[in-house]
Amino acid sequence: MHKELKSIKSEKIIDGIKWWESKRWVFNLLVGLSGVLGIVKGIYVAAENIFVISDIFGIILLGIIANIFYSSGILVEIFDNYYFNNKLKMERFRVIFLILGCLLCCIYAYLSTYFYYNLSFQW
Numbered sequence: 626m627h628k629e630l631k632s633i634k635s636e637k638i639i640d641g642i643k644w645w646e647s648k649r650w651v652f653n654l655l656v657g658l659s660g661v662l663g664i665v666k667g668i669y670v671a672a673e674n675i676f677v678i679s680d681i682f683g684i685i686l687l688g689i690i691a692n693i694f695y696s697s698g699i700l701v702e703i704f705d706n707y708y709f710n711n712k713l714k715m716e717r718f719r720v721i722f723l724i725l726g727c728l729l730c731c732i733y734a735y736l737s738t739y740f741y742y743n744l745s746f747q748w
Contacts, residue, residue, distance in 0.1 A: 634706055641702040641716060645723075649695060652727050656691050659731035660684060660738050667742030676742075687737065691730045698722045 668676060698719070705715040 634710075637706045637711065637716075638703055641706065641719075642699055644716075644719060645695075645699040645702070648723055649692070652695055652723070652730070653688070653692070655727055656730045656734050657688070660687060660734040663735040663738030664742060667739040670739075670743050683741070684738075687734060691734070694726060694730065698726060 664676065701722070702715050702719075705711055705713045
């Protein structure tokens, strides 16, 4: 009986990881497009600012941080399944977490890149 419970728990954890990982490319695409839109709009508005090679490090850092926050959705489900025996039933909130997290990261990517190019002359 104990092995069956452990097997069921492992399957739920694997299913949660598969669900989140299958959506990661959409998340990365939307956040990336938001950042590119912010860069293009920011450079267009502030003509004296240009894109330089060192800006790529900031873009990579933004992508890494966004993916770390994305992984928190997976971790919440794993903790619920493993430590709380799925008492919180966090898989019910997957879509809500995905949409809210994606929207917040897209807004942050757009605004941070837009204001970086638009307000950088004031520093």
